[in-house]
Amino acid sequence: MIYNVTALLSGELGASRVYSIEDESISHEDGDFHGISGDVKLTRTDRGIFLRSEVTGVGVNECSRCLDSAITVLHTVVEDEYFPLNGDLGAGSSLLRQEVIGEEEIPEFWVDEANDLDTSEAIRQGLISETPMVPLCRPHCAGICPECGTNKNTNPCACDIEMIDPRLAALLEFKN
Ligand SMILES: [Zn+2]
Ligand SMILES: [Zn+2]
Incomplete structure (x- = not known):
């Protein structure tokens, strides 16, 4: 997902290139995305390159209830x-750079010294913004039993019954 934009940068304002992305992956300590497909449009602006990308991908997170994998299809x-x-690059581009850095907010995305533009971080952030705050492995994940630690999706435990026991015990006591 890296594109060389030498030709675009030396071309006319508004010129653009479209690329397609097929089944790419992004690995990051905050979570991985796989099966990323879609397209990327790069357009020359007066200050650099404008990226517009529309992709779908699959996010792999931890289920917030049972810690199994929570796989989510995302679109961004x-x-x-x-x-x-x-x-x-001519045409005052180094001045342009100083002007940009002089702005209060330093831009996050740069075309590197070799004129390569790496879209992965921007796309990763887009996919993260679509990732649910509370990822679930399935719509009604039963979670982990707080009493015995069993994953209740795969292995129902007996703790719920035991939790009723004290009340039953009290009833029995009352009866006696
Ligand atoms: Zn779960
Ligand atoms: Zn249990």
Whole structure:
């Protein structure tokens, strides 16, 4: 998901290129995404390259109830502007860089010295923004039993019955 944008950067404003993404993966300590497919459109702006990407992908997280894998199909539209690090593109591009850095907020995305534009972090952030706050392995995950630690999806435990026991015991006591 890295594109060389030398030609775009030296081309006319508004010129664009479209690429397709097929079955890519992004690995990150905060979670992996697989099966990423969609398209990427790169457009030359007066300051750099504008990225618009629409992708679907599969996120793998931990189920918030039972800690099994929670697999979610995600769809996102990403729009970000990339600024060129390369000062040798002519047309005042190094000035442009200083101007951009001079802004209060330093941009997050850059075209590197070799004019390569890496879309993965922008797309990863887009997919993360679509990831549910409370991922579940299945719609009605039964979770882990707080008493015995058993995963109740696969192996129902007897704790619920035991938890009723004290009340039953009290009733029996009352009867006696
Ligand atoms: Zn679960
Ligand atoms: Zn239990």
